[in-house]
Amino acid sequence: MHVDGDAVRPKTEADEPGWEVDPDDDWGVAVVATVGRQLRLRREAVGMRAAEFGVAVGYGEDMVYKIESGKRIPRPEYLDKADEVLGAGGLLAAMKEDVAKVRYPKKVRDLAKMEGQAVEIGVYVGLSIHGLLQTPEHARALFEARQPPYSQEEVERLVAARTARKSVFDKSPATAISFVLEEAALRRRVGGTMVRRQQLEHLLGVAQLRNVTLQVMPTDTDAHPGVDGKIELLKFADGTAVGRSDGAFNGRPTSDPKELRILELRYGTIRAQALTPGESITFIEQVLGEK
Template structure:
């Protein structure tokens, strides 16, 4: 998989993941209940407040119906809860498997440390920035794939709403701060968002200046999550063949590299001043 726009090694949003067969089964059920009710597609759409094109996509399994869609369909078609019963499966299918796995890890984590090289980490991206990243992929994603990937990435932001709050540490390469992905206005919104996130008490954001001659992150991004039971998992494309690792000795290597990266980066205060400077230059 291309690394362009990827923010988590091995745990990336991947719209190419196969959508669960249950999506097609759900669509067939919607169509069967609609036909049993004697309603044409256009009539059904008007009754539940959705367009004819979307209805057809849902019925052939090309679109994952939202919970409110299934609620309205169940009510209008008098399905007796049979369509509502698919809501949990549809919520799972909405996000690619690797994203669900990563989100589950992040929901358990009490500490997270990320070094990011070429792009702003997904947890720190605005929705517009994230959409621009996925729209830049080659070969191109369909618009539905883009929206699915963006929704999955935004869903992970629930980590910032947890209580007690986990300790979150990010080191971003300068190039990621300076690249105007999505155009000037979206770039400004992204920089402003970084400044807002850096003000959170449980968030530490640092910038690695390009003028640093060398540092342990030159082999690629590093991602380490620690959990309340003392266990941890980490991954880096430049270590252990890119596999996720949980062995304490291997994790120690990733943590050592990340610690050295943090030591060589700008301090949090200097990093905020740097981002403000870049924002002022836009």
Template sequence: MTGATDGDGWEIEPGDEQGAAVVAMVGRQLRARREAAGLKVSELGAAMGYGEGTVYKVEAGKRIPRPEFLDKADEALDADGLIKAMKPDVAEVRYPKKLRDLARMEARAVDVQWYGAHDIHGLLQTEGYMRALFEMRQPAYTPGEIDRVTAARLERQSIFAREPAPALSFVLEEAALRRPLGGRMVLRGQLERLLEVGQLRNVALQVMPIDREEHAGVDGSITMLGFGDGTAVGRSPGVASGRPVDDPKQLRILELRYGMIRAQALPPRESRAFTEQLLGET
């Protein structure tokens, strides 16, 4: 993965043909409209508040622009929303290539069920918690790579603003809520975020206490996404060697296992009280 060299966007990953094609299209449109307006690159950059080099890179298809870049370009060129209209396509290629399928599926899902054996789901993470996780990855990410994957993960959280709202169910391990990744203040912010999200009517948050003598999640994490057409996809290390599955029999195994995990975990109201207690101890 290649990270950004400044705060104005990201470079294309090597071998990312889809991303290169989208960004090249954006660059051609930007250049055509700039030339039709009779502006030099430096003049457009000044009108937008960006450096000349950034505009050159976007026009050349070498830089994935941030959403605000497209907003400012649309305004500076009086494009009547046509440049802004490219934001959804650009947003998709902002995701690292390996995460795009997940992002597309989450964007379509009407039902999300997740159990994590060691971590907190990305949809629930604060930016500080994300950065702490990415900063401890090995091999180490560059600062630009951390910015990119953090921005992509934050973009996925737009699922909470969708209408109609999808049904979201999460079961988190107590150990994950106690582990102070990034430091105590980061953990406090993360616990506060869980309490905030847990108040949404379409979200069910549950905690699996450490002291449980029976635990249906010993085979590892579970992810299940249900779609509006009645189809679904699931994934767990204990089924099909961790590969995504859509076979009804295998999905039934995951559904039964997840249902048992939910039954063994604290109910949502007790989970909220437990999280509040942890926050008070942090």
């Protein structure tokens, strides 16, 4: 019987771009090195050579060595298969949780951690669609347009990180999230016609979530406090909050009550000037229907 060679070809680095270890992320380097060492010790304990193990898990020998030496981040499927092949009784598979935390750049992890802890999130963005609202295809098109350009591996890593942040929508109890987007961001043809259409359809889907309020700021409105740039507000269960605005306090994050009140006033004014949530859904549907 003929077997398709692609079905059995061992995976290499080219098959899994974006799973390199960031050398500047000390904690990430330590975690991946520890996981790699455990994988090697388990493999050697059962007397299995790297090449033999690679065949069993579907990876090339070179990739096995790089994962075991802490130079590559193992995918969850790799750890599951390794656990099964080496008879680790779930100990290797359990490392997926630690690996997931270092899969993404440190600054993205820090942001995702804050978003995950927040009980209320408010965001105004002017030039683009906010990261929490982007489809993977939209995000990829944005990252590929950056100058100087990212490597393809870094693009994939950043796309995966941005997509992972969307777990904030699945929290229980749910986080109250409000967005105000500029009309221009909806009309920009990022990634081409199909990617733009999918992005608009995704926005309509998110707008239906009970814990999400999505509003559009039409271009033909008067000046508003968001013309200076993005505003972000995160509130936490213990009563604390953090905010940031491109046009205030040098763009730095702040938890000072007086400065937060200023950002809240600006964000409240923006929401009051934007279309209502119902009007915004109708507006997005109209943009979606345009040629």
